[in-house]
Amino acid sequence: MSLAHNKENWKFIISSKNNHLRFNFREIWEYKDLLILFIKRDITTVYKQTILGPVWYLIQPLFTAIIFTIIFNNVAEIDTGVIPPFLFNLAGITTWNYFKDCLLATSDTFKSNQHIFGKVYFPRIILPLSIVISNLIKFAIQLIIFIAFYIYYYYKGAGISSHSFLFLFPFLILLMGLLSLGLGMIVSSMITKYRDLFFLLQFGIQLLMYLSLVAYPLSLIQQKLPQLSWLVEYNPMAHIIETSRFLLLNTGSFSLGWMIYTVVITLVTTVLGLLIFNKTEKKFIDTI
Secondary structure, eight states: OOHHHHHHHOSOOOOTTSOTTOOOHHHHHHTHHHHHHHHHHHHHHTTTTOSSGGGHHHHHHHHHHHHHIIIIIIISOOOOTTSOHHHHHHHHHHHHHHHHHHHHHHHTHHHHTHHHHTTOOOOTTHHHHHHHHHHHHHHHHHHHHHHHHHHHHHHTTOOOOOOTTGGGHHHHHHHHHHHHHHHHHHHHHHHTTOTHHHHHHHHHHHHHHHTTTSSSOHHHHHHHOTTTHHHHHTOHHHHHHHHHHHHHHSOSOOOHHHHHHHHHHHHHHHHHHHHHHHHHTTTGGGTO
């Protein structure tokens, strides 16, 4: 029987010579049970064998918001208007944490899962996807904490309100997930050859936080440092966080032009990440 005839009867053909531009989304759906399994694994193993467990989901944003309030609002005297500084910072930190956690975890996909990749075949994209989805649980918990403090300040007469377009907030979450997924896949593909990049990313993401409007409004950087404001304005995460506070707290600004820019950058980054990831997954086991 010829090889060509055999191929006609095979359900799957696994080869490193597949077209890099080919995205088999149907195959991902066929492995949805494995995707769910990885999501459960990501949720249950993060704080396994820790004393406080999932409570760390709450401690980190709360303590960070307190420190930011002390440093940026009490010491640096950054004005947040009628919005309580703690609530202002908590909104930015909650949004930023989802992007940061997804980016750091997806960037280590190949290295941290090489023992799995070398033994069995499955669509490799499932692993970074599971990270982005599982982190939604952590994000939801932290968002509930934000809502609790929002209600507290509201009944204390803080004069806060959400925007009427609040229903668009899930769209921002989708943008953050796609952006972190695309960037993470690009970095993870590069880390297979250059391990130092992960340590550089851990350092760089701390700097990126200060360029993403987590602790201050866009108007402040435009007013105080207009010559350097472009560093913030061309950062898509800055507009996602500024818009999230605009929707959650009805403060700050919203620019349709910059949001379109953010959507375009996110889509380009996601597609580019898929292309690079799709190419790297076929030969990374030989270099990692």
